[in-house]
Amino acid sequence: MRCLPIFFILLMPALRIVAQTPAPMTQVSENVFQIGDVKLDKQQRTVTFPATVNMRKGMIEYLLVTNSGKTHESLFATSVEPSQLHVAMLLLGATAKDNAPPSPDQIDASYLKRAPALKGDNVDLLVTWKRDDKEERVRAEELVMNDEARAVAKQGPWIYTGSIVSEGKFLAQLEGSIVSMVTDPVALINNPRPGHNNDQAWSINTAQVPPMDTPVEITIKLLSKKPAK
16 A cells, blocks of 8 residues: 555645544555545545444434444444544545534533534445345444334435534544434534434334444445545
């Protein structure tokens, strides 16, 4: 693999802010690059990285957090740095949006009732794992139940909102929030479905989730975007 000069990242002001845990970028092939455990495919417009099953039942507010994030309410957990994911998504052409941080800082029922709609780019989320030596691949929303509707979460895209930089700190990195089921501008990705303003609306679709600690691969696919030059 060929190492790319670190200044390739530093030339981009937005990336300079979020690269709080720098890792060398390597070129794997013509269209594939890697930052730590994050793999970026320019042609497929995807970012792929490892995670594990963190919960198999119960209510959740997050689909994915870091190992130091809110693991008590998240289906998956990962050791991947949110800043590395954000760098990869910006390189694909995702646009960082100017979403306001929650005030007060805590995400609670009161905040969710009045939280403004978040802006961002549409993405698909896919989850892959092996079961009996066979590869299983599902859309992430198939693993979540909407308890308000008493049904599996509606199929469709998620929103890449890109988190927030506050006082020079990238908040997704600080809190470890990557994919949120409820409105959370700190998370990199948000759920746009009805019920996103209710922290009691989401639970795990246990019948479809692999066993605890199963290694999985998460893929974020950017929809209708051209790679950044």
